[in-house]
């Protein structure tokens with residue numbers, strides 16, 4: 001591992017389905033791009049169900065899964081080597097899946113066709129993170145719902161683990177489960193909860209996130225519904241929007257922004 005790799009700040013979002021991981025990941029990218037115009041920012045859509053590209057207004061043509069298929073199909077020794085070995089040899093091809101945007105780069109894991117490929121694509125993700133980390137100052141990973149990517153050590157190299165929950169009991173339970181698994185399997189520097197989409201502030205006292213610090217409480221933001229409706233990306237969101245202010249507070253509390 002080179003020195004640069006060690007310096008990259010890798011932020012990953014995890015949590016129950018539908019709590020706002022993708023929206024918040026996109027808002028983080030927006031905040032990083034606006035606050036650090038001279039830094040290199042990479043957004044990784046690690047959810048096979050995709051979504052981060054839309055939230056960021058990115059047009060995706062090639063995914064990591066497409067590269068995998070291409071590498072396997074063209075390799076003469078494709079039968080004898082595992083796909084991950086082949087991908088390792090074709091490291092430079094990963095860069096073909098990068099989309100360059102104004103102020104940041106984007107890459108999507110993609111959607112494996114057969115259900116059986118699912119864990120394989122997760123192991124590519126790990127490879128991709130280690131290949132690309134040295135080229136970026138900030139990497140934001142929008143994870144799939146649940147604990148699997150943590151469990152499979154896909155995200156073992158992250159520095160900041162953002163556990164997202166809504167005010168539901170299930171949401172806070174998932175957050176605590178992920179934290180427990182991460183404590184065993186992930187070498188993170190900082191962890192915290194982002195409580196998102198809250199109906200009102202009174203739910204604060206009922207939310208049990210165990211010993212995990214809560215970085216911010218973000219109220220339900222009606223401007224998001226309007227954005228969903230119009231299919232607009234987060235760069236059009238005002239910096240006064242509830243979700244942007246709330247996410248900024250979380251990043252300040254994690255020492256990413258000041």
Ligand SMILES: Nc1ncnc2c1ncn2[C@@H]1O[C@H](COP(=O)(O)OP(=O)(O)OP(=O)(O)O)[C@@H](O)[C@H]1O
Nearest residue numbers: 016017018019020021022023145197219220221224
């Ligand atoms: N603070 C908020 N206020 C209002 N709506 C929100 C808020 N945060 C997210 N949403 C909305 O909730 C829905 C789910 O959000 P999002 O897709 O970001 O969640 P997710 O955790 O990525 O879901 P999945 O697990 O399916 O990937 C979206 O319609 C989004 O616009």
Ligand SMILES: [Mg+2]
Nearest residue numbers: 021022047051
């Ligand atoms: Mg999502």
